[in-house]
Amino acid sequence: MNLKKWKKAGRALINNSKMSLPILIGVLLLIGLLNTAIPKDFFSKIFIGSKLFDPLIGALFGSIAAGNPLTSYIIGGELLNNGVSFIAVLAFILSWVTVGIVQLPAESLMLGKSFALVRNGLSFIMSILISLLTIVTLGILQ
Amino acid sequence: MKKIIEKIGVPWLFLIIVGLIYCVIAIFNFKAAVAGIETFLHLFIKILPTLAIVFCLLFFSNLLIDTKTVVRFLGRKSKAVSWFIAVIGGIISAGPIYLWFPLLSDLQEKGMREGLIAVFLYNRAVKIPLLPMMILYFGFKTVAVLTIYMIIFSLLNGYAVEKILQRTKRNKQ
Numbered sequence: 673m674n675l676k677k678w679k680k681a682g683r684a685l686i687n688n689s690k691m692s693l694p695i696l697i698g699v700l701l702l703i704g705l706l707n708t709a710i711p712k713d714f715f716s717k718i719f720i721g722s723k724l725f726d727p728l729i730g731a732l733f734g735s736i737a738a739g740n741p742l743t744s745y746i747i748g749g750e751l752l753n754n755g756v757s758f759i760a761v762l763a764f765i766l767s768w769v770t771v772g773i774v775q776l777p778a779e780s781l782m783l784g785k786s787f788a789l790v791r792n793g794l795s796f797i798m799s800i801l802i803s804l805l806t807i808v809t810l811g812i813l814q
Numbered sequence: 815m816k817k818i819i820e821k822i823g824v825p826w827l828f829l830i831i832v833g834l835i836y837c838v839i840a841i842f843n844f845k846a847a848v849a850g851i852e853t854f855l856h857l858f859i860k861i862l863p864t865l866a867i868v869f870c871l872l873f874f875s876n877l878l879i880d881t882k883t884v885v886r887f888l889g890r891k892s893k894a895v896s897w898f899i900a901v902i903g904g905i906i907s908a909g910p911i912y913l914w915f916p917l918l919s920d921l922q923e924k925g926m927r928e929g930l931i932a933v934f935l936y937n938r939a940v941k942i943p944l945l946p947m948m949i950l951y952f953g954f955k956t957v958a959v960l961t962i963y964m965i966i967f968s969l970l971n972g973y974a975v976e977k978i979l980q981r982t983k984r985n986k987q
Contacts, residue, residue: 704853
């Protein structure tokens with residue numbers, strides 16, 4: 673393999689790092705702030721017991737939340753124990769892992785603003801749709 | 815203002831803005847700012863191994879994969895197998911979603927279609943190592959149905975993203 677190619681690949685990596693590292697560090701700092709600002713028991717207080725609005729609320733707050741998906745399962749389990757509807761909990765954990773409001777600036781800067789907005793917007797709608805379909809399918813399977 | 819942004823660069827400007835937010839919070843609630851930085855450090859150390867893997871992949875993709883290859887396998891005329899690769903790639907890729915943005919950005923510049931990027935990113939939500947934990951909380955049936963729907967909808971997501979972006983571009987022209 674020729675040395676020129678290695679040098680070129682190295683330069684491309686440095687250029688990419690110069691662009692992506694400050695964005696990644698910024699996103700991590702924002703996640704740190706968000707995790708500090710929102711205590712875990714906050715999520716059990718946001719649902720209002722409405723069949724129509726709870727899935728929407730779940731998807732909305734799941735989109736804003738950031739962190740390990742495992743945390744969303746634990747919170748989701750707690751929400752179920754507190755009587756929050758299954759569809760709302762599913763919308764919450766789905767949007768947690770598919771929509772990223774906190775990383776939206778990073779996604780916009782690296783993959784394009786339109787791409788990031790369209791992808792996250794569609795993922796938000798799909799999180800509610802999938803939750804609904806899952807509940808319907810589970811109802812049929814039982 | 816435009817000149818300053820051009821000189822600093824948008825990524826660094828973004829980091830400066832986040833830094834300023836921290837400064838403002840530190841003035842009003844110093845403890846919260848320190849807790850935020852502690853969480854940041856904890857997360858940063860945790861993601862370092864994956865970050866190293868992503869940058870290695872980035873280096874070798876620049877070394878071994880040229881624009882022609884990307885266009886051929888992941889470009890506009892890519893076949894069904896490319897969508898399958900994007901699904902599997904998304905499922906098996908480790909670490910937080912934002913770690914993969916640099917590599918995907920690089921492949922996008924080389925000609926990877928937006929739909930495949932969206933499919934890859936959506937399938938990042940299917941976490942095989944975490945499935946047992948998910949089953950423990952929600953039951954096997956729920957997790958199985960949910961996972962199947964997520965994979966199906968990832969393809970719909972990719973297709974829809976691409977169509978919407980194409981229409982937006984056409985309307986702008």
